[in-house]
Amino acid sequence: MATKSSPFTGNPVYPVMFAIGGVHLxxxxxQAVIPAMFPILxxxxxxxxxxxxxxxxxxNMVASVLQPVVGYFxxxxxxxxALPIGMTFSLVGIAGLAFAPQYWMILVFVICLGFGSxxxxxxxxxxxxxxxxxxxGLSxxxxxxxxxxxxxLAPLISAYILVPFGQRGAAFFIFVAALAIFILMKISAWYKExxxxxxKNNRKKVLLSSIGNLTKKQIGVALGLLLVIIFARSFYVISITNFYIFHLMESYGLSISKGQLCIFLxxxxxxxxxxxxxPMAxxxxxxNVIVLSIALPxxxxxxxxxxxxxxxxxLLGAIGFIIMLSFSVTVVYAQELVPSKIGTMAGLTVGLAFGMGAIGSVVIGILMDSIGIYQTMIVISLLPIIGLVGLWLPRDQKIVAS
Structure with a gap:
């Protein structure tokens, strides 16, 4: 992937930008195969x-704990x-998941997927x-x-692959992992170059921040507020993606396939x-985008x-659109709070989202078993209020590239 680049400032490298986004898909x-399998399992x-x-x-816990560690190193x-190597672990995980006959084996192969992620x-x-x-912001x-x-894709995977083919339908995604490894080999060659x-040029990276100079204490407080926002958003989103299907089935009498289409929306x-x-940010x-995305829903x-x-x-469509406006923005905001630790900040913010999903999944599962599905959905509906702490985040300014 021989593409001229100007890292950190200057012209975007769109082929690489879209390639890494495609592999992220x-x-x-x-990973979407896991919640898609819940009704089947x-x-x-x-x-x-x-x-x-x-x-x-x-x-999610394996992914969340290791992400900041990988970012730090x-x-x-x-x-x-490391990109294609990590994806190889995901390939092993999805292949094992398709044929695991016991609960403990499912957990082992899910951990492989978490490590790859x-x-x-x-x-x-x-x-x-x-x-x-x-x-x-665009990138x-x-x-x-x-x-x-x-x-x-999780709801569609459930409705059109796992419902007709069962657990073994997950084997289809072995080919998805193989394609990702192929593309990542190309991206890694560009990265290495x-x-x-x-x-060779003894070139020092120019890291511009839109937030300006803050003290260590101010940076720590801002990161703390940002992590609270990620907690509220992730906990709520995981409740919809993993468990709202059961509410749709119980309260509205929907089939798995029809309920999953609502989650897909x-x-x-x-x-x-x-x-x-x-781009809005x-x-x-x-x-401004972070506060809007948590206050409006x-x-x-x-x-x-x-x-x-x-x-x-x-409401599902409106909430999904608004609450996820800040997903990429919180990553960039954290990277600009600590611009010398790009990987660490990405690992911390995205890793926390996985971690909150991990904890949230257990808490929601316990609540649904103890107080019922409908009552759990009422409790979860109040979570976004916590995100209003974003009002106290430091303001940022527009970056002017040199």
Missing amino acids: LNDSL EDSMGLTFTQLGLIAFAL SDRKPMPY AVFHPEGSRVSFMSAGSKR QSIYQVGGNSGQA QLIQEK FLALGATGTFFGG DKIGRK IPLCALLPYVPLWAVIV
Whole structure:
């Protein structure tokens, strides 16, 4: 992939930008197989909601814990070929998942998927940042919309692959993982070439921040506020993607396939919101987009448990679009808070999203087993209120590339 680049400032490298976004779609479609299998596993293995929550916990916790670690070490010593190596672990995980006959084996192969994801995300975000030039919001949006589009496939995977073919339908995604490895080999070659050129020219990376000079204490407070926002958003999104299907089946009498189409609407419009969020942040500011994305959905989320089915469809689409506007923006905001730690900040923010998904899956599963599905959805509907702490984030300004 011989493409002239100007890392960190200057012209964007669009072929690399779109290639890493495309692989993010492939990677997250592999992960999307897990929640897509929940209704299948509940029926075929008789698993409880708590056991399903533990499957999601195993996937997301491994990914969340390791992502900042991978980011930290790659900041110290970049690892271009870690990308295809990590994807190989995902290939092993998805192949094993398709044929695992027992619950404990499912957990083991899910952990393999989590490890592959932990390696891919911070390094993929670094490639996105390197190819962005001065278009950081746009580049991160392309990268993250790829991932969110992959996640959005979960309902369709369930409805059109796993429902007719069962657990073994997951074997189809072996080919998806293989394609991702092929593309990542090309991207890794470009990544390596940038490092060689940088060393040869003794070129120092120019890292511009839109936030300005903050004290260590101010940076720490801002990161803390940002992580609270990610907690609220991730906890809510995981409740919809993994468990809202059971509410649709119980309260509205929908079949698995029809219920999954409602979830697909939420995720598809969420992916659309992710794409628009980055360019919007480049124009009106990162903080403004973050605050809007968490404040506007609050009344919609509060109404969702009480409305008829037609309104559910409308609200799910609106909530998905608005709440995901800030998904890529929070990553870029964190990277600009600590611009010398690009991989670490990507690993921390995206890793936290996975971690909150892990914890949220267990908590939601326990709640649904103990107080019921409908009551759990009412509790979850209030979560976005926590994200209003974003009002206290430091303001940012427009970057002018040199």
